[in-house]
Amino acid sequence: MKDGGPAFPHDSINQNPGGFADCEPGMSLRQWYAGQALIGLLLGASVPTGYVKYLSGGHVDYPATAHAIADAMIKEGETK
Secondary structure: OOOOOEOOOEEOOOOOOOOOOOEEOOOEHHHHHHHHHHHHHHOOOOOOHHHOOEOOOOOEOHHHHHHHHHHHHHHHHHOO
C-alpha cells in the first residue's frame, strides 16, 4: 500500500530541507492524513458512508475510518 511518502522530511545531517538523501522521514503522509481525519471524526464531521468502518458491536471504528479516508486522499493525490 502506498503511504504517500514522508509528511515532513528533514535532512538532519546537512540541515537541507530539500535534500532527502540522509533524511529522517518521520511519519508518512498517510499517517498525517489519518490523524487529521481522526480530528474531524471526533469533532463530528459527516463522512460519506463508504468510508465509515464499524466494529463488531456496531460502533464506529474511528482509526479504521480515519485510515480509509487517508487512503482515499492518497489515491486522489496520485491522480493529480
